[in-house]
Structure formats: C-alpha cells, structure tokens
Amino acid sequence: MTRQKAKQLLRDHGLRATRQREDVYLALASTKLHKCADELFETVRANQPGMSLATVYNTLEALAASGLCRRLPNATGASRYDADVSEHAHLVTADGRVVDVPMDLSNQLHSAIEPTLIREIEKRLGVKINGLSIELRGADPRS
Amino acid sequence: MTRQKAKQLLRDHGLRATRQREDVYLALASTKLHKCADELFETVRANQPGMSLATVYNTLEALAASGLCRRLPNATGASRYDADVSEHAHLVTADGRVVDVPMDLSNQLHSAIEPTLIREIEKRLGVKINGLSIELRGADPRS
DNA sequence: TTTCCTGCAAAAGCTTTGCAAGTAC
DNA sequence: GTACTTGCAAAGCTTTTGCAGGAAA
Numbered sequence: 001m002t003r004q005k006a007k008q009l010l011r012d013h014g015l016r017a018t019r020q021r022e023d024v025y026l027a028l029a030s031t032k033l034h035k036c037a038d039e040l041f042e043t044v045r046a047n048q049p050g051m052s053l054a055t056v057y058n059t060l061e062a063l064a065a066s067g068l069c070r071r072l073p074n075a076t077g078a079s080r081y082d083a084d085v086s087e088h089a090h091l092v093t094a095d096g097r098v099v100d101v102p103m104d105l106s107n108q109l110h111s112a113i114e115p116t117l118i119r120e121i122e123k124r125l126g127v128k129i130n131g132l133s134i135e136l137r138g139a140d141p142r143s
Numbered sequence: 144m145t146r147q148k149a150k151q152l153l154r155d156h157g158l159r160a161t162r163q164r165e166d167v168y169l170a171l172a173s174t175k176l177h178k179c180a181d182e183l184f185e186t187v188r189a190n191q192p193g194m195s196l197a198t199v200y201n202t203l204e205a206l207a208a209s210g211l212c213r214r215l216p217n218a219t220g221a222s223r224y225d226a227d228v229s230e231h232a233h234l235v236t237a238d239g240r241v242v243d244v245p246m247d248l249s250n251q252l253h254s255a256i257e258p259t260l261i262r263e264i265e266k267r268l269g270v271k272i273n274g275l276s277i278e279l280r281g282a283d284p285r286s
Numbered sequence: 287t288t289t290c291c292t293g294c295a296a297a298a299g300c301t302t303t304g305c306a307a308g309t310a311c
Numbered sequence: 312g313t314a315c316t317t318g319c320a321a322a323g324c325t326t327t328t329g330c331a332g333g334a335a336a
Binding site for chain 2: 299300301302303309310311
C-alpha cells in the first residue's frame with residue numbers, strides 16, 4: 001500500500017485526503033494485527049510526532065463510516081480495527097486477542113450460510129442485512 | 144424464574160448466592176432485551192434502593208465467568224448482557240441495538256456450520272473452540 | 287475562500303478497584 | 312470463624328467534544 005493509493009482510496013470514499021488520515025490508514029492496512037486506536041496512534045507517532053490521539057479516533061470513525069475499515073467490538077478493553085472489510089471470521093482468544101481465521105476456513109464458514117436464509121431473515125425482520133460476522137471463541141490449549 | 148431457582152443456579156455454578164446476585168440474575172433472565180449494566184442497575188434499584196452499580200458490574204463478571212450469562216461486546220457504548228447462553232444469532236442495528244434473531248432462524252444459521260469444519264479449525268489453529276457467535280449487521284429500512 | 291480537519295485539553299462515559307463493614311457458608 | 316461480597320468513592324481507561332488555528336478542495 002502506497003501513500004498515493006491511500007490518498008486515492010480516501011477520495012474514492014468521499015473523504016478529504018489529509019496526511020493524518022493517510023498515516024492512519026497506512027498503519028492499519030500494513031498490519032494483520034487488529035490494532036486498537038492507541039496502538040495505531042503509537043505507530044503513526046513514531047514517524048509523525050505531532051499526531052494526536054483524538055485525530056486517530058476521528059479518522060477511524062470516518063474510515064469506518066465510509067467503509068474503509070471495520071471496527072471490531074471487543075468485550076474487554078478498547079475496540080480494534082481492521083482495514084480488511086471483506087467478510088472474514090475472527091477468533092477471540094480467552095485473553096481478548098482477536099486473530100483472523102485463515103481465509104480458506106473463513107470462506108468455508110461464510111459460504112455455509114445460504115443467501116436464501118439471509119433473505120428470509122431480512123423478510124421476517126424487516127431489515128436490510130448489510131453484513132454478517134462470525135466470531136469463534138477459543139481457549140488457547142496452553143491457557 | 145423464581146428467586147429459589149436463581150439461588151440454585153448460582154450455587155450450581157459455584158457462586159455464593161447473595162441477594163444482590165439473585166436480583167441481577169433475575170433482572171437479566173426476565174427480559175429479552177440485552178440490557179447493559181446501567182440498565183440492570185436501574186431495574187434492580189427500583190426494588191432494592193441500596194444496590195450499587197459496582198456490585199452489578201462485579202456480579203455480571205462473576206455470572207459471565209461461571210457461564211450463567213454472556214457479555215455481548217458492543218461497538219458503540221456499553222457492553223450488553225444476555226442470560227440466554229445458548230448459541231443464538233444477534234442482529235446489531237445501525238443505531239447500536241442488539242436484538243435476537245428468532246430461534247428458528249438462529250438455529251438454521253448455526254446448524255449451517257458443520258461440526259467437522261469447526262474441528263478442522265481447531266486442528267489448524269491449535270485452539271479449542273468454545274463457542275461461535277453469528278452477528279448480523281442490519282440497517283433498519285426507516286433509518 | 288469556503289468548508290472541513292487537526293491538535294490540544296477537557297469532559298464524558300464505561301468499568302474496575304481499595305477498603306471497611308457485612309454476609310454466606 | 313473464615314473467606315468472600317457489598318457499597319461507596321475514587322481512580323482508570325476509552326472515547327468524544329469544543330474551539331482556535333490550519334489545510335484541502
């Protein structure tokens with residue numbers, strides 16, 4: 001992911017392309033860890049000492065609202081963010097970490113859910129389903 | 144749900160049965176809304192003016208740890224709790240409410256996931272899967 | 287040049303914790 | 312009687328907000 005590409009993505013999603021937003025998005029897109037706002041803040045601040053944590057939060061909210069990232073709710077502690085907005089399953093470990101389920105397994109999980117079932121749910125509940133998250137709760141064998 | 148039954152459940156799960164814990168569990172078990180700690184606090188306090196919010200939090204943590212309730216992580220605002228610990232799907236609306244997917248549909252969603260697939264994930268990731276949550280993200284048509 | 291964004295600090299909201307008194311077992 | 316729980320207040324952590332200055336379009 002280049003800065004140029006990030007700038008383009010921001011604009012394509014209707015956001016102003018500021019250096020700060022590019023920085024946050026680059027930091028988010030360049031890791032597979034699901035970092036929280038504070039961790040992203042530290043990452044960006046290493047290169048841009050002027051960065052503000054409030055700006056990280058504001059940016060993440062803008063990114064999520066425009067569909068450029070997902071906010072993963074976390075039962076314990078701070079929310080975590082993911083630049084991969086495709087549907088994929090997460091594993092939440094006993095100690096609160098969130099890790100991706102490998103793509104092939106994740107795809108198997110998602111493709112097990114029939115679109116016709118989703119449509120039936122939409123009809124029954126009267127809502128448009130925008131997305132579906134599958135979250136596995138796991139206990140690490142050593143814990 | 145009677146108080147006697149609540150007392151029994153608490154003991155069966157290795158917890159001391161205090162009036163406060165019974166109150167919180169009764170409040171949680173008697174609603175299908177997924178209330179947050181503060182809402183449960185208000186509910187209990189209506190009858191037990193001495194109740195403390197800290198005790199509600201402590202109790203919910205104890206209940207969740209012992210398997211008597213689930214803590215539902217919430218992207219925006221406070222965590223919500225559910226006395227129904229069976230696997231069932233949730234729908235998160237655009238405005239942050241969490242509602243149950245009707246049981247038959249929820250069961251269809253869960254039964255779509257093959258146990259063999261779960262076992263393969265356990266093998267590949269080296270973890271024991273304790274549970275699986277399916278969360279639908281929905282946009283209410285009127286919003 | 288207009289509108290939106292940033293940075294700072296302060297506030298707000300959610301949750302946990304220390305401790306003395308009280309309660310379950 | 313012992314160990315755990317409660318209630319209160321205070322602290323801790325995460326997130327949002329007000330506002331003046333600055334940058335994007």
